[in-house]
Amino acid sequence: AQSVTQLGSHVSVSEGALVLLRCNYSSSVPPYLFWYVQYPNQGLQLLLKYTSAATLVKGINGFEAEFKKSETSFHLTKPSAHMSDAAEYFCAVGKGGFGNEKLTFGTGTRLTIIP
Amino acid sequence: DAEITQSPRHKITETGRQVTLACHQTWNHNNMFWYRQDLGHGLRLIHYSYGVQDTNKGEVSDGYSVSRSNTEDLPLTLESAASSQTSVYFCASSGAGWGTGELFFGEGSRLTVL
Numbered sequence: 001a002q003s004v005t006q007l008g009s010h011v012s013v014s015e016g017a018l019v020l021l022r023c024n025y026s027s028s029v030p031p032y033l034f035w036y037v038q039y040p041n042q043g044l045q046l047l048l049k050y051t052s053a054a055t056l057v058k059g060i061n062g063f064e065a066e067f068k069k070s071e072t073s074f075h076l077t078k079p080s081a082h083m084s085d086a087a088e089y090f091c092a093v094g095k096g097g098f099g100n101e102k103l104t105f106g107t108g109t110r111l112t113i114i115p
Numbered sequence: 116d117a118e119i120t121q122s123p124r125h126k127i128t129e130t131g132r133q134v135t136l137a138c139h140q141t142w143n144h145n146n147m148f149w150y151r152q153d154l155g156h157g158l159r160l161i162h163y164s165y166g167v168q169d170t171n172k173g174e175v176s177d178g179y180s181v182s183r184s185n186t187e188d189l190p191l192t193l194e195s196a197a198s199s200q201t202s203v204y205f206c207a208s209s210g211a212g213w214g215t216g217e218l219f220f221g222e223g224s225r226l227t228v229l
Contacts, residue, residue, distance in 0.1 A: 009155075036218075043119075043205055043220030044158075090157060102148070102173075103218065107157040 006106035019078040023091035032094040033074040117142040121221035134193040138206030147189040151202040
């Protein structure tokens with residue numbers, strides 16, 4: 001079975017400050033890991049993904065995440081927060097290969113940006 | 116542009132009524148999914164389909180059913196709505212087979228069961 005745990009259901013950062021959203025995973029097979037973002041009243045959209053290639057993954061809007069197998073982590077970062085980053089962020093895990101899209105999502109982290 | 120649309124976007128119903136939420140995608144994707152989103156639970160998979168006539172149960176399938184008669188549509192039916200099914204429902208689709216894991220989501224259907 002696969003699962004992800006997102007630490008912190010709410011995170012607040014000042015505009016221009018570092019954004020760090022935490023995600024730890026559990027998987028019996030090499031995982032595929034994803035971050036999705038949900039803006040208010042919208043569906044989710046893919047931010048970035050790790051699929052066993054480079055461990056540092058760059059996504060849209062200046063976000064990146066690093067896969068650390070020793071720590072079973074896939075934390076999301078952005079060097080400088082912007083007001084438009086306010087949203088809910090979901091970490092997700094898939095098993096790779098056929099059926100990879102049957103993802104298991106975390107409970108989400110709501111990011112608030114303080115002006 | 117290709118898209119995935121859900122209807123209705125908002126619905127209020129009574130306990131015991133049958134409800135169907137529609138999902139239509141123009142991506143020509145083989146894979147389609149229904150998730151529900153609840154505070155504190157994130158998104159949980161209800162049912163999914165890897166192609167026409169294929170349907171599979173997810174982790175919270177009790178009280179829900181789906182059917183896949185064509186590539187474009189995967190309607191979700193609540194046979195007898197319960198208050199515990201008050202939620203926001205998301206449909207998603209993705210390309211075939213050995214996937215990238217990228218799901219394309221609709222904008223959601225908010226269902227309230229009174």
